[in-house]
Amino acid sequence: MSAAGVEDQSGEAGIFCISKSELLENAKDYIQGNRIIFGSISIVLLMAGVTNYLNIVVTGIFSRKKELEIMESVGMTKRQKRMLFMMEGGYYFCAVTVLLVTIGSVMLQWIKTYMETKLSYFVFQYPWIWLVVGLCCLAGISFAVPAGLYMLEKSDCEQ
DSSP, X not given: OEEEEEEOTTSOEEEEEOOHHHHHHHTHHHHHHHHHHHHHHHHHHHHHHHHHHHHHHHHHHHHTHHHHHHHHHTTXXXXXXXXXXXXXXXXXXXXXXXXXXXXXXHHHHHHXXXXXXXXXXXXXXXXXXXXXXXXXXXXXXXXXXXXXXXXXXXXXXXX
16 A cells, blocks of 8 residues: 655655555554454353253253153164264254355355455455364264263163
């Protein structure tokens, strides 16, 4: 970004230039502070989401205990029961992945457009690494929680 200055007392016009790197350097502390604040908020929201997911899965399995006992009495095997829990976790994973990739990407695009109009030095990079890491963690949680609850229920039934 550049601008022409007004003539100074000697009659010469001055030219000055403000580069994006200078703007970025001046806003470095502001950017770092925002990253810390928004990162903290993200971690709190992530923990709330994981807690909510665990609550939904555990409540769903325990509330269907009578239904599962009836299904076992008519011939459902332990393996089928375990597969039912695992498929349920897979459905949760797929639903969240679709929502994240579609609605989440649209929201990121809106934020990118807004920020580019407000800050000339704003540079956007899609968070591919965080997306992959988050989806891997989500897959682990989605399949491990039902499997763990199945094992817990299995050990409760044997006692």
